[in-house]
Amino acid sequence: MATELVDDSNEAALVAAMLASDKVPDKNQAGHCFSCDTPMKGLYCTECGQKNDNYRRSIFALAGELIGSIFSLDSRIWQTWGNLLLRPGRVPREFADGARTKWSSPVRIYLAMSIILFGFMSWTNTHLMSLDVEAVVKDGVEKPYEELTEADLATNWQTRFFETQKDIDTRNAGRDFKLLDIWLKGNQDRLTEQAEVSLEEAAAIDEELPEALKNLPETNVAKTEDGGFNITIGGERLGGEQGSRFMMNLIKSPALLTDSFNKYLPRLMFFMMPFTMLLGAIFIRDKKRALLFDHLVHAAYIHALAFFLFLAGILLSKVLPGIWVFRGIFIMLLIYLPWSLKRMFGRGWFKTIMASYMVGFIYLFIMILALTGFISWDISKTLALA
Ligand SMILES: [Zn+2]
Known part of the structure; x- marks a missing residue:
């Protein structure tokens, strides 16, 4: 009896220590998984991955935690953006190699940046x-x-x-x-x-x-x-x-013009992303490092980065001539793209630069063609009504 009591209190102490070792309030946690009832050994269930948190606290506390996590310096979002900007190709390579929790997912940052950029443009006219x-x-x-x-x-x-x-x-x-x-x-x-x-x-x-x-x-x-x-x-x-x-x-x-431009561009982008994947795969192929999946991951990150540059460009154009800013963005992409592809696929510089500029050229050509078509369609409708 006496030994069991010691064991019980020992176990209770271990559970209490485990619950106290994270930032989730202990009252929102339990010793067994909320989903599958496996005894918990850390913040996440070893069987099903469920987080030891039932979120049953005030909505303000949850919102505060969310904002806190977004602005904390070690947050994944900042790490991802810092590396995307300063170390081209690192994030897509590591993500595609399996580091899914280290970096924000390409689809998520692509969608977020798309909403922020196009939303900002339409809000500020x-x-x-x-x-x-x-x-x-x-x-x-x-x-x-x-x-x-x-x-x-x-x-x-x-x-x-x-x-x-x-x-x-x-x-x-x-x-x-x-x-x-x-x-x-x-x-x-x-x-x-x-x-x-x-x-x-x-x-x-x-x-x-x-x-x-x-x-x-x-x-x-x-x-x-x-x-x-x-x-x-x-x-x-x-x-x-x-x-x-x-x-x-x-x-x-x-x-x-720009209303139809702003209307069609985000939609067109959804097609351009998988299209970029296929284009990339035409020029760079191998069964180990350059699957279609690798090209898709890379394309999503590159699009997110380009959206970010345009957003920064809009803000910068308040103090610098717009044409300089526009050219600056273009030149940065010309440098960034081969750099990123080099780290992503590890090919020689000549092959990498050729592939980057061929993909970029075909991409721009198709995009301009499609946009011209959509916009003139819109304009002819406007004219028909005039
Ligand atoms: Zn579980």
């Missing part, structure tokens, strides 16, 4: 790119303002990056849109005359266009020989008046 066009009277032209024609005007075109609609409105407040209107109308009329594509010819080229585009009521969009678009609505070609109105709207409010 940020346009990735916008057109800045200014029309000015050419040097030496001395006509009165009312008599100016397209030929008397010159235009400065610039692409701006990471501007908010507010930035664009501020900039446009100082522009003379009357001059731009004269220039656009004149130009559009001239282009319309030059476009000699008949409706029959257009229908022939039409086959290359997405099905959905052709099915729009009364609207016909065809590629012209010089690579532009020839749009007819109800049999009438889009002329100077409509064209200039459309351009003007686009310059004043790029939302016309």
